[in-house]
Amino acid sequence: MxxxxxxxxxxxxxxxxxxxxxSAWQKVGGDVRSGVSGLAYEGRTSSGSGxxxxxxxxxxxxxxxxxxxxxxxxxxxGISPITWDGPEPVDLExxxxxxxxxxxxxxxxxxxxxxxLKVAGPKATVVDYSPLPAIGEGDDFESxxxxxxxxxxxVLWADRGAGADRPATLYAAPLTFAPWGQPQFGTVTRRAYRxxxxxxxxxxxISDISVTDSGRIIVSSASDAGDDGPFDSAVSDAGRVSVSAxxxxxxxxxxxxxxxxxxxxxxxxxxECLPGSTDALLGTDDENLGGYVRTMPFCEA
Numbered sequence: 001m002x003x004x005x006x007x008x009x010x011x012x013x014x015x016x017x018x019x020x021x022x023s024a025w026q027k028v029g030g031d032v033r034s035g036v037s038g039l040a041y042e043g044r045t046s047s048g049s050g051x052x053x054x055x056x057x058x059x060x061x062x063x064x065x066x067x068x069x070x071x072x073x074x075x076x077x078g079i080s081p082i083t084w085d086g087p088e089p090v091d092l093e094x095x096x097x098x099x100x101x102x103x104x105x106x107x108x109x110x111x112x113x114x115x116x117l118k119v120a121g122p123k124a125t126v127v128d129y130s131p132l133p134a135i136g137e138g139d140d141f142e143s144x145x146x147x148x149x150x151x152x153x154x155v156l157w158a159d160r161g162a163g164a165d166r167p168a169t170l171y172a173a174p175l176t177f178a179p180w181g182q183p184q185f186g187t188v189t190r191r192a193y194r195x196x197x198x199x200x201x202x203x204x205x206i207s208d209i210s211v212t213d214s215g216r217i218i219v220s221s222a223s224d225a226g227d228d229g230p231f232d233s234a235v236s237d238a239g240r241v242s243v244s245a246x247x248x249x250x251x252x253x254x255x256x257x258x259x260x261x262x263x264x265x266x267x268x269x270x271x272e273c274l275p276g277s278t279d280a281l282l283g284t285d286d287e288n289l290g291g292y293v294r295t296m297p298f299c300e301a
Contacts, residue, residue, distance in 0.1 A: 026076070032287050033059050033064060036056075036285055038107070038283070055069070056093070058285065069082055083123045083124065085123055093109060093110050093144075104118055105119060106146070106155075108157065110142065113130070114131070116177075128178075133185045142204065143208045145157075153174070153175040154249040155173055155185070156209050159206075160204040160206055163202065164199075167192045167193055172241065174187070174249055189251060191251055193206060195236065197236075198262075202224050204221060204222050207222040208270050209271070216240055216299075218235060230265065232262075232266075233263045233266055234262045235261050235282065238253055239251065261298065263282075271298075273298075277299070282294055
């Protein structure tokens with residue numbers, strides 16, 4: 001009887017799990033602990049034909065991996081773990097390189113704790129950490145982007161939202177650093193955002209953010225019906241951001257976001273515009289189905 005029960009459960013899982021027939025997606029993880037929750041560009045490979053990116057994982061248990069390095073090039077990937085040196089975060093959802101500070105990154109948890117990291121080879125060291133400002137009731141964060149314009153820094157992040165009744169809230173603020181390394185945030189502004197696709201009760205209106213050199217805001221949106229799916233997602237042009245020479249941050253969201261691409265069967269949680277390219281590297285956290293990456297030309301000026 002126990003064997004029949006287990007066999008029935010396996011057949012049910014296989015019947016409901018989506019087929020992975022799209023060869024453009026390259027697998028980078030095979031289980032619930034290996035999905036890609038966020039990506040940050042490190043640099044080009046020595047040959048120039050690929051890129052190194054940091055990937056964060058939304059694990060919560062002690063000793064579980066928080067950070068990996070993915071070397072991505074056409075048709076293949078190399079993956080290596082990175083040791084986390086410092087207080088272990090719970091549920092990392094996004095990571096971003098700090099402009100003008102090589103080897104330094106900010107990583108964000110779902111509850112809004114920002115960790116400043118120094119990454120050298122296979123080790124990431126926590127320099128400092130700080131909560132986001134203006135956290136709202138029920139906020140659940142999956143996205144984070146840094147913007148460098150006119151010699152100033154700004155940061156965008158968003159509560160992901162939930163279905164028709166809760167749009168995402170996109171936050172923006174100037175960013176500086178204290179002499180000891182702690183992130184410091186200026187005046188915060190907020191904008192509501194609803195995804196054009198997907199739609200439904202399980203929709204996360206913003207699951208990640210990236211910003212092009214010209215200030216276009218590229219966001220992913222996703223829906224999640226459970227650890228075995230079905231999943232659905234899209235990448236959209238959400239609007240624009242600018243930072244003045246005085247450090248003032250201005251965000252203008254599109255009245256009707258333009259869907260750049262829809263991706264049924266995948267849950268995109270990472271979008272990273274690659275410098276010197278029109279490509280965005282997309283990453284998925286497909287829970288029990290693992291994680292996948294691919295590039296798409298979504299980051300034109």
